[in-house]
Amino acid sequence: MSDRKNVLYLSYDGMTDSLGQSQVIPYLAGLAKKGFSFTILSFEKKDRYKKNSKDIKAMLDSEGISWHPLIYTKSPPVLSTLYDYVRMKSIAASLHRKISFDLIHCRSYIPALAGIALNRRFGIPFIFDMRGFWADERVDGGLWDIKNQVFKFIYRYFKRKELEFVNRSAAIVSLTNAGKNEILNWKGIEINAGKIAVIPCCVDTGLFDIKKIPPAEKLRMMQSLNLEPSNLVLGYLGSIGTWYLLDEMLLFFSSLKKSQPSAKFLFVTHDDPGDIILKARQNQIDSSDVIITTADRRDVPLMISLFNYGIFFIKPSYSKTASSPTKQGEIMAMGVPVICNDGIGDSSRIVEQYHSGLVVDLPDYVAAVAHLAAGTAYDRALIREGALDYFSLDEGVRKYLDIYNKVTK
Template sequence: MKKILYLTYDGLTDPLGQSQILPYIIGLSQNYSFFVISFEKKQRFQANKEYIEDICRQNNITWIPLSYTKKPPILSTLFDILKLNIAIKKLLKTEKIELIHCRSYITSLVGLGFKKKRNIRFVFDMRGFWADERVDGNIWNLKNPIYKSVYNYFKKKEKSFLSNSDSIISLTEKAKSEILNLNPTIIEEKIVVIPCSTDFSKFSPENIVSSSEIRKKLNISEQSFVLTYLGSLGTWYLLDEMISFFKQLHKKYPDAVFLFISPEPFEQIINIAKKHNVDKKLIRHSFVRHDEIPQYLSISNLGIMFIKPSYSKMSSSPTKFAEFLAMNIPVICNDIGDLAKHTNQIPG
């Protein structure tokens, strides 16, 4: 079998790794031999290491976890890039890798280098306009000359990744169009659009025997209307607006509760609820492993996800959208990426 090296700066023990990375690799591992190098956060690695090791072992995936360095900014990333280079060189001493699949920009800095030095094919799985996301998300302030330099560096590298890659993966048709607009020399066929999706064998209402136990565990009555948010909140998700929506929903459904299935601290959510005069007794919170999420989603009447609109979010494809729909749960959301196109294709 052909040997593929998959590089990700996210961890397989992260929720994102379990929902967006592993399912794809597992599906492809029947025809390809995969080596995965990921960067793991300490707490999540300790909590989920054995679980991920079992999954990889069952699917003949060789997992090489590296520790993620958080601080100081910029220097920590440079240190991680050095660690990644060392790990790949060590792997190449014993394995003949035919293709390097790089998830997003940081790993592509390394992957492109090995394409040029070792002539190994390079897939640029760009996900989105990463440098612009950092600016739109107020992570990089362009008034700061250091961040301005870093932004310009990555925009220059973006063009290099796009032009030198053997294939490009975009999450949305909108982002593909923008790539072609900004880079007219790129052949359209080189770009493959693969939106985030979900595993219908796991996210299926047919797998749910009873949701009563989950309602009982979360102290939610059988009669209560359940609005659910799934996933991290981070930079992009509009918590204020979602709490405000729930406040209006509660007027129509007085027994309604707002469930957050999220790794975010409960206090963070409660503080925003207080700001909108929403009683904390109406908020529920739980953080569970990815394989347990369908059971928790099964108690939902409605899903919600409001995302901050910006230039960079034309490339956004939220996995939670597919996970809600797979469980036959309607979702209220704003128009981000190709979501309007997808919703128009849904019957009813």
């Protein structure tokens, strides 16, 4: 008889999303090799599921991971999420009757609602893998206007549930030390610090490795993007979305351009290029200095290898205390220095601890650019060592394994 423990992994993010591929599947594949049997219940965006589901299913099958995808309901607001929650809870209960789970791993707040309901009904322990302060992110990002009584009610409801998730869960995962410290100061907390593990958004450092990029392939990519070896390339990776300060990043580039005339701004994103070009023009930046391209996950390391610096400016807010930008670890793993702003999770501390780039005090672009123009040299090997130390996927798997073993012993 097998002594493998059965784990139900609940995610409102899709496995066909880039986050699912970078921040869920690699962890579960590593844990599956350590004696845990996984069933994933996830919500997939229809277009991405249609495009990527066969590849994702084959990948999960090869790791012995069972996958139960559901299609995410987009509208109407609030009611669609309630509908998805009811489906998640119902199907999870049905799966438990067939499989008998030893543990439920809840990725963020909607899954935690289902996890705590199943905990009450069946006594299954659950992990609250919070991924940030979700309710506060909705408010800080302008998605929930709490002047509206409906959203005010929903926000207060989730803040009450948040406290319940923290107190009732078997273990908590925070992306940042700053987030952990904040939780321990909340009114109504009934836990000690040992219940919260800090696991940042980790990186597959085997994939993100400059040594695995053939020079000829890098040269071909530069040529296809009309980049010259003399160009200083400021690079941005990922979607712009709600949180990223595009205007501020463009203003930084504009200031950089004055001291580095050969500078180019390379965006690797699936966002609409027209929106970025329009913003560039509004900031008096020649569109020929802005290059926009896309990349599948397997090609992202190649694109980062073109960067001289990787940049991300994020809107500082209370909720961002708990955020760990995935791109920071990926850029560092490629040995590329990071340019970021302060007030985002542990990002500034990581930059300073590992001498891996520059923290900009927005909106003082001039001082930051002057720092770069002074010829500041960054040791790319040491930057990668910093990523291996802090963002290693193997270390993330080890920390999750420790939690799983404690909860299921």
